[in-house]
Amino acid sequence: MILQLVNEQQANWNDSSLIDAIENILRAFSEKKHIVLASSFLFDNVKGNQKFSEKIRNTASVAKQYSRDFNALIKNNYVNSFIRIDLSKKNYFKELEDNGKKVLESGFGFFTDSFVTQNTSLIGEALDDSKFYVQIGDFYIRNNPILNKFALNYCSSNGGGCQTAKVYNDILQQKRLCYCIVDSDKKHSYINSHRGETCKAFFKKAGEFKETLFHQFGQVRILDVHEVESIIPFNILVKIVEDRERGEAQIKTIQRLYRMIEKGSDIRKYLDHKKGLTKQKAQELDKKYNKYYIPELNKLLGKNNKCFMHEDDENINCDDNCYSFAPMGNKLLTNSLEILKEKTIDKNEIDKITLPYWELIGKEIFSWCCCFKFPMKVS
Ligand SMILES: [Zn+2]
Incomplete structure (x- = not known):
């Protein structure tokens, strides 16, 4: 988390609890637990202040050196929340919005306790x-x-x-x-x-x-x-089914899900991947809430009033099974983690x-x- 220190010029530097708080915050930075952002004035003040240990004074130098990089995280919206610590106030807390980011604005009093600066x-x-x-x-x-x-x-x-x-x-x-x-x-x-x-x-x-x-x-x-299985990227799901599951029903399910994605359907968000979904269950859910699944499942329709898989096959009569998703088992997430360990995934995948x-x-x-x-x- 970015810990941004502000209002150092209005702070009471003779207050030992302020020194404790700044020391905890800089220590968290040196231990690579959080990032500290402050003005050059504050860092210089710490560097020249004998109340701080040598290690903390050196840490202030390092933090000052990289201030531009840390500032860019906020300025260029790489984070959507951060903590702003007002050094002129001790017990104070306010949650506010600043340029689309959540700012947790706090007095320094919370930081005199080193629990808060743990990872x-x-x-x-x-x-x-x-x-x-x-x-x-x-x-x-x-x-x-x-x-x-x-x-x-x-x-x-x-x-x-x-x-x-x-x-x-x-x-x-x-x-x-x-x-x-x-x-x-x-x-x-x-x-x-x-x-x-x-x-x-x-x-x-x-x-x-x-x-x-x-x-x-x-x-x-x-x-x-x-x-959580709903947000396993589709191509990882394909890999799991192709490499590890290989059941016919699961392979058909993958083909149907692919068709759904092509048609812009978000059915995976609500689908129970582990247990699957039958057309009958889909109808029950629609009856209980409102029309969603049945219109979505109609995206599996192809030519000749048949499902897309059988549209050109005269020998097959489509039934409810053509509009169902088979259970994909309880190991989906574990299997995904194994795949993610072997291979890094890119945005376009x-x-x-x-x-x-x-x-x-x-x-x-x-x-x-x-x-x-x-x-x-x-x-
Ligand atoms: Zn069919």
């Missing part, structure tokens, strides 16, 4: 989910070459389904920075279709749903998709339904977990 906690619903989101963060850095001086520093925690909100709140109680990401379990595109308990636990009342929430130094992102999610999640993870990776000699 950011990254929470997913399960260990594989977190690993998958980290891959998306790495993808974001790779796809923006200007970020090659930066890396992610985080500490992963598991939520475990509906415990996720509790884990998140516990971490915030410990005054640690925290980014938490969960899926919504939505089975249908309808705006108020049922969402799962995991995401509901973040809201006190039904009907309060938001896709993202901030709580002081924490953010929750609720993906408006059924499950990600389908247009999935890419916006990768860009959003990548930017948010980078915002919360960014650190400067150049070796620093500060001893």
Whole structure:
């Protein structure tokens, strides 16, 4: 996370708690946990101030040297949130918007405790989910070459389904920075279709749903998709089915999903990849919410009132099976992680339904977990 220090000229430099806070913040920078951004005046002031240790004074020199790079992250919108620490105020907090970015503006008092300057906690619903989101963060850095001086520093925690909100709140109680990401379990595109308990636990009342929430130094992102498998890039799904599953029904499912993407359908967002979807189930869901699946499934229609796979085959009578998606098993995410480990994925390899999610999640993870990776000699 970028920690921007402001209002140093109005600060009371005789206050020892201010010295403690600045020391913690600069130490976090030297330990590659966060990035610190401040004016040359502040860094020079630290360098010449004997109240700081030699290591911290040297760290201030390094941070000053790279200020332009750090500033560019904010100026050129490579992050969508950062923390601004007002050194003239001790106990103060305000959440505000600045040029489309969320600014968590805080007094320095919170930073006198070194808990808050530990690396950011990254929470997913399960260990594989977190690993998958980290891959998306790495993808974001790779796809923006200007970020090659930066890396992610985080500490992963598991939520475990509906415990996720509790884990998140516990971490915030410990005054640690925290980014938490969960899926919504939505089975249908309808705006108020049922969402799962995991995401509901973040809201006190039904009907309060938001896709993202901030709580002081924490953010929750609720993906408006059924499950994390919904945002596995399509070509990775193909690779899993071709190399590891190889079932006929799964291969047909892949062909149908490909057709859906070609037709601009976002059905993968709500599809239960692990359990699949029958036409009958789709009809039930549409009856419960509103028309979505059946019009979407009609995109599988080809010529002669048959499905696109059988449109020229006179010997085959199409039935509901032509409009269904087979279960793709419970190992999809694990298999995806294995593939992502072997091969880095490029922006142009990600389908247009999935890419916006990768860009959003990548930017948010980078915002919360960014650190400067150049070796620093500060001893
Ligand atoms: Zn057919």
